[in-house]
Amino acid sequence: MKTIVDVANAANVSVATVSKVFNGYQDIADETREKILHIAKDMDYFPNHFASQLVNGKEEGICVILSMFGYQVSKDEYLVGILSGIHSEAEKHGLRVIISTEKAILRDGKNYVQFCGSNKFMGFIIHGLNMSDPEIPHLVESEVPCVFIDITIEGKKKVSVTTDNEKAAAEMTGLLAGLGHRHIGFVAGSVDSWVTPERVKGYCRAMGELGLNPCIIQSDFTYPVSYDTIQEHILKHPETTALFCASDVIASAALAVCADLGYAVPKDISVAGYDDLSFTSYLRPQLSSVAQNFFGLGAAALSTLISIYQEQDPGPIHYVPYEIKMRQSVAKNTRQNQESL
């Protein structure tokens, strides 16, 4: 690989001059600049990033920690949305983004704080964090800027970015009730997920305010478990006229259960999902859902990280707007089992 010395020699100037050209200094003769630029391009020279970083020590990278990355299982579309949002925003600021897993960071016996310092990162964006990781407390106590997606963690220079799950769940519940539904079941996702209690809370609050009895159907985020759980529930509670599911995958299972049990959606049962992944509109009936803005979540995570890094205080939590999409799978309640009225 060519170095600045090679370019300087070829151009018959000093390395200082070459350096100045690449760093936008204006006190260089146009002729000299052109010559240097031309020669550099010709030999595919560009300043060694490590050497530059070493001397002018400005951090210009951020690290995204994706716990579940590197495993066969992780193939969820929303991750692409988040990453895409992060990149889009990073591009605007000229920041480079490194995606890593805990395992990769922790190798060689180092911890997150050391890793950040060693690489001069502005901070971390963390998603899907495994809270049992013993190194996390140390990170949280440090002053390393961190943005957590979909989980709240308190600490200095620590901010959470998420959808307002409680509000969204409450709103969807209200909409279902507004369509005349009284027996609205909520199919909850995994208990160990941070978003689960939030969504349950919103649902329960809304039901309470409406004077309705909440009914939680505890499932997880997988299709097969959801299918079985929902089927069992419907058989036991035929009075159910609406199912609000904590994810679109769960909602797909609900749709399948209804079809297999001979219930028409939305005529007999209304079904709503959460996330609004792209396949929801491929389903028949098309799924109503709480649309999370994953791209926005990623973009917000990055811009929040920048502001923490710049010593601003954006507050402990930042909500990214959601949108409720009503499609074919939800309709007015037409069944007459509204004994609670």
Place this chain on the structure above:
Amino acid sequence: MKTIVDVANAANVSVATVSKVFNGYQDIADETREKILHIAKDMDYFPNHFASQLVNGKEEGICVILSMFGYQVSKDEYLVGILSGIHSEAEKHGLRVIISTEKAILRDGKNYVQFCGSNKFMGFIIHGLNMSDPEIPHLVESEVPCVFIDITIEGKKKVSVTTDNEKAAAEMTGLLAGLGHRHIGFVAGSVDSWVTPERVKGYCRAMGELGLNPCIIQSDFTYPVSYDTIQEHILKHPETTALFCASDVIASAALAVCADLGYAVPKDISVAGYDDLSFTSYLRPQLSSVAQNFFGLGAAALSTLISIYQEQDPGPIHYVPYEIKMRQSVAKNTRQNQESL
């Protein structure tokens, strides 16, 4: 941030000793090593990555170029599969991976070759390349190791990694024909995608070998366009008993068209997709599909890149095995319009 000097001072040793401890040298007294390690951890010191890189110049990073990243539109689940595979493999080799877009690389007037050299990357993994990019020819002519996913490009240290689209399409076509289908339509994706002609070729070859008339329905990879195109075709060609779609999204549209037109799937029409994204099993009927191994594609891309980098010659193209998943949406042809027999 603390430097090696701070640690050396605190431990009352020289910087050389500290350096040796962090580089696994064995000629250090256990006692000294422990002391240094302890002090370092205590002040969250870890060798500055840029300084280390500068002196021992071993490249240990690879760059993934994702053209369509950073845009709202890209939210396809398969990207996560590919990235996940790349990361999984990178972790094994202790390589760091940088994900970037052309735009981010090309800023400051540099090109791909310069970017690679400046960052001491082992090479690039490129997906979704925009071939009209004027800088690409220069990269291809260079000796920079590159692995292209789903596109073939010839050049020194240039290898393609892909699913054998032609073979897979031919195989699926053969399976459909084996079930008695004679009028098998192929719904093709965007013409400007590299995989499209490959899949068309496989389909046509199989049809030809079976003595059947190929019938290409030209669409793109979007749902709405596919819906309209397929609907039009079915109305014009009611003899069609099977639709082989170039993607699962297209196949979802086909399923919807059939439902809306009153055709039962698979009784009246069989439908097959391509990709096997996770939502295919949420559909009713569950979609038969050519399952691409996206994780494997990513992992293979990285290991191939390593071998090119090491001056091995893995050949111009590497195929990652696919799998054909037969589910509910495909069945034996029961219609009697087999006039071509």
Place this chain on the structure above:
DNA sequence: TTGAAAGCGATACCAC
């Protein structure tokens, strides 16, 4: 407008 030279932080060879 250009260049000499002092570092940036870490590594590794060579003495001791």
Place this chain on the structure above:
DNA sequence: GTGGTATCGCTTTCAA
């Protein structure tokens, strides 16, 4: 076992 120091490639101040 430990330490002195040249060196990696580049940036930037200061002089010329």
